[in-house]
Amino acid sequence: MEAADEELMIAYRDGDAAAFETLYARHKGPLFRYVLRSVKARGEAEELFHDVWLRVIEARERYTPSARFTTWLYTIAHNRVVDHWRRRGLKLASLDATDAAYDASDPPLEPAAAPQDEPQRRAELNEDLRRLGGALEALPPAQREVFLLREEAGMSLPEIAEVTGIDLEAAKSRLRYALAKLREALGDG
Template sequence: MAQALGQDKSTEAEIDQRLMLNYASGDTSAFETLYLKHKGGLYRYFVRQIGDKQLAEDLYQETWGRIIKSASSYQADAKFTTWIYKIAHNLLIDHVRAVKPVDLFSETFSEEQDAEALLPSDEMSSDRAMEDSFKASLLKRCIALLPMVQKEALLLNMEAGFTASAIADIVGVTLEATKSRIRYANQGLKTCVMNKWQEVQNER
């Protein structure tokens, strides 16, 4: 079963590569297929990273613009998803450096950064739906508090499904640094959610 899944992933990557090469040769329908396939994940990447939907939309559109301009230089040995997220990552870095210095890229947690975790079991099952919704909002808030490099690694891993090796290639750091970012992000999230949930419980 695992082997079959691996083959499916490989086939998917080959399809993307073929579509990109076809587009580079003038097949506009190939680009439309790629766009429809990857637009959701790429847009969410920007929204979750910067939290500003209008800015996310601008950077998202610019990414596709760069993909179009770079089509002729695309190499088939590069996995398409890794290639486009590397373009997106570089655009994001350029933007953040332009508006806010590198303190956003600190490897350590900021003081206000509580982390997220598995939440305690509910005491009142009658309000389960409301509590679940509230916990989800806490998780989202805690993800936003993560240092940017950790948040990016975590989201690329959890949402986009990239391996640590692929993420290292996208962001241009070592595999060990990438694994550390993912590990610290998970630890941070667990602490953050636990702390914030405890604060809510104490206020009741």
């Protein structure tokens, strides 16, 4: 039986380096994709990803399993991504853009990282996926983030609300609008 994330983190806090390796192996992929698709470039994503894990390491002594490890990890990541956005000059109001304020005709506030920005690979994607990728990039960052937390971290709406620091209804709204845009891109609109 696999140890829970919380048990592994406590073990690491108590000096078990192998516990961290297990924990890292479990979460590195989803977290990396969350960061990569939240920021503009791969280099920045790697830098942010590295920074998030360093903060986890540094904060190990303060870790208490009062919440899911995933929630704790993505809260750190969210804060780092928001800091990144702020450094890029984006306003919190833009980050919190809701469906009412969002105009699909507006250009994205910040182009998200394009994992398939290699031209050759992009050409190989079928049209639906290409449109889906474009729609994901075009989502407002706040909506995109909610969608990514749902897809990559497998979080529930309350957990997404906790991580992003918004209320549950706002989380529901963002996810609903994000899905609507993506569904539209797939031709189900």
